[in-house]
Amino acid sequence: MSPILAERNAVGFWLAVLLTGVGTGLGAAALTELLQLVQHAAWSGNGTDLLDAAATTAPWRHVVILVGAGLLTGAGQLLLGRLSAANSIDITAAIWFHAGRLPALRTLGSAVLSILVVGMGASLGREGAPKQTGAVIANELSETMQLADDQRRLLVACCAGAGMAAAYGVPLGGALFALEVLRGELALRFVLPALLTSLVATGVSWGFLPDATTYQIPSYAGTLSVTAWAVLAGPIIGVFSVGYVRAVAWADHHRPKGPWRLAAPGLALGAVGAASIPFPQLLGNGRDIAQLAFTGQVAPLLLVSLLVLRPIATLICLGSGTPGGLFTPTLAIGALLGGVLGVPLSYVGPSGSSGLFAVLGAAALLAATTQGPLSAIVLMMELTGHARAFIVPLLLIVSIATLVARTIEPRSIYDARLTDAEVFKRQRNRDPQSGTQADPT
The missing domain is CATH 1.10.3080.10 (Clc chloride channel)
Incomplete structure (x- = not known):
């Protein structure tokens, strides 16, 4: 593949990078605010410190709130299945096998549902929602801009990483995550789009979220x-x-x-x-x-x-x-x-x-x-x-x-939904020499 700037429709691609970065940052900020609102409503407290709030909550409420989160999950999944005929597609599978294409309504609905149940106490992470939101925005804008499949695939990976970057205030880490983990290739031609998307998304989110490290630790020494x-x-x-x-x-x-x-x-x-x-x-x-x-x-x-x-x-x-x-x-x-x-x-x-x-x-x-x-x-x-x-x-x-x-x-936690054949295909694409291994199919 030629460098991004030399490709056809380069202007449209870079415009999409900027616009998706803005959209992803706004989406991450909105989802974070929703998480804190739900957490405060369910557990009281300040909406950010779940451990302290739960420790002072009546024991029976632990069960009631979590059962409620489970019932909400079941009803939400049923509703999403009826609203959208398209099956859900994992972001990793979408990037590698569907040129970044995702069912927009079902993916966004799943993102909101995950924020609601995590805020209620489910033992899962909140970063999945901004990743899904960024991926959907990138996919929809790629369709509007009529980007090529390779450009769409890259943009979806960049925006999924930018969603994490905006949610946690980690622009460089989000960009590297997009390329190393999601796209599977740390190529120079991919670096600038990933950096710019994460930078824009994080900058936008800082207009609504505090610019502070997620974890505060002392100055440890490596002895x-x-x-x-x-x-x-x-x-x-x-x-x-x-x-x-x-x-x-x-x-x-x-x-x-x-x-x-x-x-x-x-x-x-x-x-x-x-x-x-x-x-x-x-x-x-x-x-x-x-x-x-x-x-x-x-x-x-x-x-x-x-x-x-x-x-x-x-x-x-x-x-x-x-x-x-x-x-x-x-x-x-x-x-x-x-x-x-x-x-x-x-x-x-x-x-x-x-x-x-x-x-x-x-x-x-x-x-x-x-x-x-x-x-x-x-x-x-x-x-x-x-x-x-x-x-x-x-x-x-x-x-x-x-x-x-x-x-x-060879499988990572983000390959969990892939079949053995898909894992083999992805591994072969990332590491050509692994193609000498036996194909599980």
Whole structure:
């Protein structure tokens, strides 16, 4: 493919980049405001700190609110199925196999539904909604501008990444995520569109959302002992990520069908609500518990308990058909895993170093499960506003964990809805030498 500026209809493409960036930023801001409104209505509090609000809420309300979220999910899925004849298409599948084409109404409806149920406490992420919104805007504008399929595919990936960038205030990380994870190619001709889309979307969202880091952490130092720990923990996190990715794929492929689509979400989310009575940390996308882990404020026994329960809660929600993202839940699970693995060293290491193990674990699991090491590193830098002081152990643990994971399992959490044949085709397109492997079909 020739460089973007030399392509036919280059003016239309760059105009689409600017317009979709603006639309994605506005969409991310609106969805964030909706999330906070729903969270405040369901749990009271300030609408942003779910953990504190849930901890002071009557136990029976945990179950009632989550069952309500499940019933809303079942009714919403049924309504979307009747409003739109088109089947839902995952963003990854749309980019790789449908030139970025998505059913607009069904995708936007799913985005809004996911925000509503995550605000009510479902153990899934909120980034899925702005990603879907950005992808739909890009697809519709590509149709209007009559862009070529390659341009549409790139624009949809860029805007999906820009949705994440705008929601979390991470323009560089969002651009890298769009190319490395969604588009699957860090080519120079793709970089400028991705950067510009994320920059515009983030800039627009800052007009409505606070310009602040998502996680506030101390200035940790990357000591020799922490670096040695990273080398030992990297393979463990890599193997853990393989199990997690396969569990996500299994849960997604076993979503309920037929009449069970109405009942299953209520039962599943009701179970999560009951479990959240003693463990309110299971609610929502996991940002609150990750923040506590990053600052070393979670007791070792609670770290171990949540490391078991938090993935189960996320998988139960996903397997019941509840829509939502996996980015923040995975980051939270990585923080718990890093905290658990760092418990022995935290007793002999520098004071307060337990939080650093959580930060490194979160970055490593995020990189290994998305198979996007560069985007994971940059995202952690932007999300925390730190990393320079511990860049060596960060690079080591991310590299090792990703290498181990990719050696064992080619699928990422964003490939979960793809068939084995589609995974093989995507892998062959990304890595031509892998085409020598046996085709699963």
